[in-house]
Amino acid sequence: MKQEHAAVSAAARAAADASRRGALRSRAARDGAERVIRCALFGCALLSIASTFTILAILLWQSATFFSMPEVSLADFLTGTTWSPLLGAEKQFGIWPLVAGTMLVTAIAAAFALPVGLVAAVYLSEYAPRRVRTALKPVLEVLAGIPTVVYGFFALTVITPFLHDRISEGFGTYNALGAGIAVGIMILPIVASLSEDALRAVPRSLRDAAYAMGSTRFDVSTKVVVPAALSGIMASWLLAITRAIGETMIVALAAGNLARMTVDPRAEVQTMTAYMVQIFLGDAPATGIEYRSSFAVATVLFAITLGLTVVGNLVLRAFREEYD
Amino acid sequence: MTRAAQGKAAGRSPAEIFAASAPASQVARRATDRGFLALCLAFTSLAVVILAVLLFTVWRDGHERLTWGFLDSFASRKPAEAGVKAPLWGSIWVCAICALAALPIGVGTAIYLEEFARRSRLTSFIKLNISNLAGVPSIVYGILGLTAFARLFGTVSADDPITIGDPEGLLYLRLPFGNGVLAGGLTLTLVVLPIVIVSSQEALRSVPRSLRAGALALGATPWQTTWRITLPASIPMIMTGAILAMSRAIGEAAPILVLGVPLFIRSTPTNLMSDFTVLPLQIFNWAGRPQAGFHELAAAGILVLLAVLLAFNAVAVVIRHRLQKAS
Numbered sequence: 204m205k206q207e208h209a210a211v212s213a214a215a216r217a218a219a220d221a222s223r224r225g226a227l228r229s230r231a232a233r234d235g236a237e238r239v240i241r242c243a244l245f246g247c248a249l250l251s252i253a254s255t256f257t258i259l260a261i262l263l264w265q266s267a268t269f270f271s272m273p274e275v276s277l278a279d280f281l282t283g284t285t286w287s288p289l290l291g292a293e294k295q296f297g298i299w300p301l302v303a304g305t306m307l308v309t310a311i312a313a314a315f316a317l318p319v320g321l322v323a324a325v326y327l328s329e330y331a332p333r334r335v336r337t338a339l340k341p342v343l344e345v346l347a348g349i350p351t352v353v354y355g356f357f358a359l360t361v362i363t364p365f366l367h368d369r370i371s372e373g374f375g376t377y378n379a380l381g382a383g384i385a386v387g388i389m390i391l392p393i394v395a396s397l398s399e400d401a402l403r404a405v406p407r408s409l410r411d412a413a414y415a416m417g418s419t420r421f422d423v424s425t426k427v428v429v430p431a432a433l434s435g436i437m438a439s440w441l442l443a444i445t446r447a448i449g450e451t452m453i454v455a456l457a458a459g460n461l462a463r464m465t466v467d468p469r470a471e472v473q474t475m476t477a478y479m480v481q482i483f484l485g486d487a488p489a490t491g492i493e494y495r496s497s498f499a500v501a502t503v504l505f506a507i508t509l510g511l512t513v514v515g516n517l518v519l520r521a522f523r524e525e526y527d
Numbered sequence: 528m529t530r531a532a533q534g535k536a537a538g539r540s541p542a543e544i545f546a547a548s549a550p551a552s553q554v555a556r557r558a559t560d561r562g563f564l565a566l567c568l569a570f571t572s573l574a575v576v577i578l579a580v581l582l583f584t585v586w587r588d589g590h591e592r593l594t595w596g597f598l599d600s601f602a603s604r605k606p607a608e609a610g611v612k613a614p615l616w617g618s619i620w621v622c623a624i625c626a627l628a629a630l631p632i633g634v635g636t637a638i639y640l641e642e643f644a645r646r647s648r649l650t651s652f653i654k655l656n657i658s659n660l661a662g663v664p665s666i667v668y669g670i671l672g673l674t675a676f677a678r679l680f681g682t683v684s685a686d687d688p689i690t691i692g693d694p695e696g697l698l699y700l701r702l703p704f705g706n707g708v709l710a711g712g713l714t715l716t717l718v719v720l721p722i723v724i725v726s727s728q729e730a731l732r733s734v735p736r737s738l739r740a741g742a743l744a745l746g747a748t749p750w751q752t753t754w755r756i757t758l759p760a761s762i763p764m765i766m767t768g769a770i771l772a773m774s775r776a777i778g779e780a781a782p783i784l785v786l787g788v789p790l791f792i793r794s795t796p797t798n799l800m801s802d803f804t805v806l807p808l809q810i811f812n813w814a815g816r817p818q819a820g821f822h823e824l825a826a827a828g829i830l831v832l833l834a835v836l837l838a839f840n841a842v843a844v845v846i847r848h849r850l851q852k853a854s
Binding site for chain 2 (some may be wrong): 233234236237240243244245246247249250251252254255257258261262283298318319322323326331341343345346349350351352355356357360361366392394395403419420421422424425442445448449450451454455456476479480484498504505508509511512513515516
């Protein structure tokens with residue numbers, strides 16, 4: 204401590220001498236500037252923490268206001284199976300229909316995108332000739348860059364009419380399957396490119412060993428490379444599912460606004476995000492119970508997605524295979 | 528790596544794999560391999576087909592609407608007269624604000640984490656927090672923007688705002704921000720910040736250690752090293768990440784929707800407090816209507832949005848190319 208102090212004052216004295224002699228920048232001034240910049244950069248980093256805590260505080264505060272209203276109780280909210288916030292006298296706030304709607308759309312999206320994305324990743328990393336790979340990568344990038352509202356439009360004008368005309372008359376304008384497929388298309392490039400990164404990170408020597416034993420490419424892919432990259436693949440799946448749960452514009456356009464508990468893919472359903480869109484688009488007064496209920500829904504949505512992100516990070520860390 | 532570890536990594540050892548696949552004949556294994564290749568090709572071409580069908584549908588429905596008048600007229604109740612002037616300019620304003628705010632903060636955070644931060648609990652918490660923020664749905668950021676920017680946490684009443692300057696002029700400020708372009712741009716900043724931070728971190732990490740060591744050995748301070756050596760070397764990658772983030776920002780509708788922007792706007796922004804709407808939100812509005820005329824408008828709006836995105840990516844390619852040549 205004392206030595207440090209002495210060094211600093213020595214530096215300061217040297218700086219003072221230097222400035223008297225007309226040196227351009229003294230060491231003390233330089234160190235001072237360095238400290239200011241360091242603090243500014245640290246401030247930038249703290250901002251991300253601040254935004255997390257502000258989100259938490261807002262959601263908890265608004266939810267607390269919602270639950271303190273006489274018409275609602277936390278127990279009914281968490282266990283109720285009827286969501287009818289706009290029905291005049293018989294308002295009921297049970298979150299499960301919205302959660303069920305979200306889960307149905309997400310399950311459809313996942314059933315489409317997770318296998319297709321993984322197989323595409325295996326193809327790109329293990330099978331595809333270099334020329335095919337360089338042609339296909341931009342396709343995935345374009346798909347990943349398309350705004351989600353475009354997929355919503357696609358669901359309304361292409362997927363749903365196709366389902367109605369070719370599969371079953373039971374598909375109405377708004378249905379879970381059309382929205383789910385569109386969400387699946389949206390998350391497909393996430394699964395494909397992140398899984399491909401994980402597969403490519405598996406060292407060549409593992410593949411070479413398996414080939415030397417007489418394995419086919421299929422054997423190498425499914426029995427060596429995919430198991431070795433499993434943590435990265437699972438992390439990409441979890442990230443894709445998180446995106447699907449939080450996706451808003453597709454479901455607001457194509458899934459409908461009827462909150463109910465069903466597993467029928469032809470049915471019109473309402474997801475948590477679609478309900479929030481319905482409220483924020485409408486002219487519900489900012490102090491009204493419907494308006495405040497959207498914050499409680501947002502809290503549930505935030506808790507689910509944060510939980511999945513945390514699990515994803517744990518999976519990556521717990522199952523990571525380190526290669527040199 | 529030991530052999531045992533390799534065996535564990537692959538699930539089983541090569542010998543086991545061989546033993547497991549031995550009963551199947553050579554022919555059968557070849558057939559499985561070929562069958563899987565067919566599956567691969569089918570699934571991968573599915574992605575290509577989807578993209579082709581999507582682009583084709585949008586072009587088929589929208590290209591006839593895509594005229595100069597469409598770009599230069601405001602929204603209207605009659606589909607024939609409607610255009611995207613207001614949302615196009617709104618998107619440009621919001622995106623510019625987003626870039627001006629997100630780039631310095633995002634790159635600053637990345638520099639702190641990569642160049643200055645010591646290994647500590649706080650540092651690893653900041654890193655974990657950023658990866659968690661990337662998973663937050665954008666509509667939740669809308670709620671944050673609504674409360675923090677549009678309403679300033681309720682500290683200033685919207686009915687009795689504090690104003691500075693002339694409402695018609697460029698330098699007009701109003702507290703709270705309400706649903707003006709500034710609130711929109713800052714909300715999108717929060718949405719894309721994790722993307723900017725993570726891509727800038729990767730860019731800084733790709734600069735070889737030896738460059739930093741050389742600068743430090745010559746007596747440069749850590750900041751001088753960063754500013755004159757590390758940052759210039761990583762700028763192409765940072766810009767690529769930044770443009771990716773801006774592409775995300777310009778396509779976001781949900782957070783802007785939560786801010787409560789008006790649906791019909793017949794003016795372009797003149798200052799930071801002006802009312803606005805953005806392209807994706809206008810597309811959402813049109814696509815949600817039952818009449819076919821509005822669907823054509825939505826398709827034409829999508830074509831404009833995709834053209835803007837294409838321009839962004841072209842700029843990214845050019846920047847990357849030039850800077851790589853220069854360095």
